[in-house]
Amino acid sequence: MKILVTGKDGQLGFELQRTLAPLGSMHAVGHRELDLRNADAICELMRSVRPDIVVNAGAYTDVNKAESERDVANEVNGRAPGVLAEELKRYGGRLLVHFSTDYVFDGSSTRPYREDDPTNPINAYGASKLLGEQAIQEVGAAYLIFRTEWVYATRGRNFLLTILRLAREGTPLRVVDDQVVAPTWSRMIAEATAAVLAQFGSEGAPKGVYHITAAGQATWYQLAEAILTQCATQASTAAGREWCKQGLQRLSGISSAEFSTPARRPAYSLLCNDKLAQTFGICCPGWRDQLCLALCEHPLSV
Ligand SMILES: NC(=O)c1ccc[n+]([C@@H]2O[C@H](COP(=O)([O-])OP(=O)(O)OC[C@H]3O[C@@H](n4cnc5c(N)ncnc54)[C@H](OP(=O)(O)O)[C@@H]3O)[C@@H](O)[C@H]2O)c1
Numbered sequence: 001m002k003i004l005v006t007g008k009d010g011q012l013g014f015e016l017q018r019t020l021a022p023l024g025s026m027h028a029v030g031h032r033e034l035d036l037r038n039a040d041a042i043c044e045l046m047r048s049v050r051p052d053i054v055v056n057a058g059a060y061t062d063v064n065k066a067e068s069e070r071d072v073a074n075e076v077n078g079r080a081p082g083v084l085a086e087e088l089k090r091y092g093g094r095l096l097v098h099f100s101t102d103y104v105f106d107g108s109s110t111r112p113y114r115e116d117d118p119t120n121p122i123n124a125y126g127a128s129k130l131l132g133e134q135a136i137q138e139v140g141a142a143y144l145i146f147r148t149e150w151v152y153a154t155r156g157r158n159f160l161l162t163i164l165r166l167a168r169e170g171t172p173l174r175v176v177d178d179q180v181v182a183p184t185w186s187r188m189i190a191e192a193t194a195a196v197l198a199q200f201g202s203e204g205a206p207k208g209v210y211h212i213t214a215a216g217q218a219t220w221y222q223l224a225e226a227i228l229t230q231c232a233t234q235a236s237t238a239a240g241r242e243w244c245k246q247g248l249q250r251l252s253g254i255s256s257a258e259f260s261t262p263a264r265r266p267a268y269s270l271l272c273n274d275k276l277a278q279t280f281g282i283c284c285p286g287w288r289d290q291l292c293l294a295l296c297e298h299p300l301s302v
Pocket residue numbers: 007008009010011012013030031032034035036037056057058059060061076099100101102129147148149150151152156186
């Protein structure tokens with residue numbers, strides 16, 4: 001089985017290269033090798049590689065910048081997934097796996113969002129990701145869309161690494177404490193994706209939209225506290241442990257209103273993983289356990 005992974009240098013794309021490798025021959029491309037804004041380049045690559053499965057982890061993920069770069073976000077997140085789906089359908093490829101976001105919802109729910117709850121994005125990034133979901137569904141090729149949220153990794157640009165950097169720099173840590181989500185390690189998503197794909201026989205598996213997130217809930221503030229607490233005891237150097245202890249003392253929770261950003265964010269965006277568990281038998285572990293594992297393999301050179 002031939003697998004094409006896009007966005008190979010991203011948080012998720014990097015992990016997918018590892019977890020999907022045992023399932024077939026891998027062709028992974030990053031932004032440099034394939035610009036998802038370029039529909040012709042997408043078609044050309046698809047025609048030369050002819051993958052059985054395309055796993056699209058490439059995306060425009062700068063939520064704030066998307067407000068002023070809507071066109072770019074829409075091209076990468078809204079149009080490219082449809083081009084991938086169309087090309088796959090044209091030559092009879094088996095499946096497009098795509099990733100989407102909790103930000104397709106407006107955050108007004110009081111219980112974890114299910115896959116068929118009404119969407120209503122409140123920022124440009126969420127709107128572009130919803131366009132991508134719709135583009136795939138309109139094509140009618142076989143697809144799996146995995147919505148996830150608050151992805152972090154031990155590499156790249158993300159909240160976890162930012163908190164450790166700010167702790168090292170001695171910056172006051174004022175962190176939003178009124179947005180409820182499930183922080184999710186990119187590796188967990190990649191492992192769940194591989195577990196789903198491993199279940200595909202020649203007949204294929206159920207297609208559609210599924211939610212994949214860590215279990216439990218947190219705010220940004222609680223996540224920062226958990227990161228610093230663990231590193232305060234486990235950092236590999238005494239200086240690192242001290243920076244994290246001091247970071248904890250400088251950590252305070254603020255409201256979203258006190259932290260103005262170009263993009264509005266949903267106040268509540270927990271996603272319900274039940275459909276994933278019922279369909280594929282995959283249980284998503286708790287976010288604290290995942291964070292603990294992720295930090296254990298981080299060099300912790302804070
Ligand atoms: N990060 C989150 O918190 C989060 C939350 C919910 C859902 N998701 C979704 O999960 C998926 C994976 O996200 P991630 O966290 O792994 O994001 P990421 O770390 O930002 O990775 C995205 C990758 O896409 C690449 N990319 C950006 N523009 C591109 C273009 N025009 N052509 C080709 N590649 C391009 C980026 O390359 P450059 O860096 O070189 O631009 C980057 O390597 C995405 O679909 C995202 O929307 C993420």
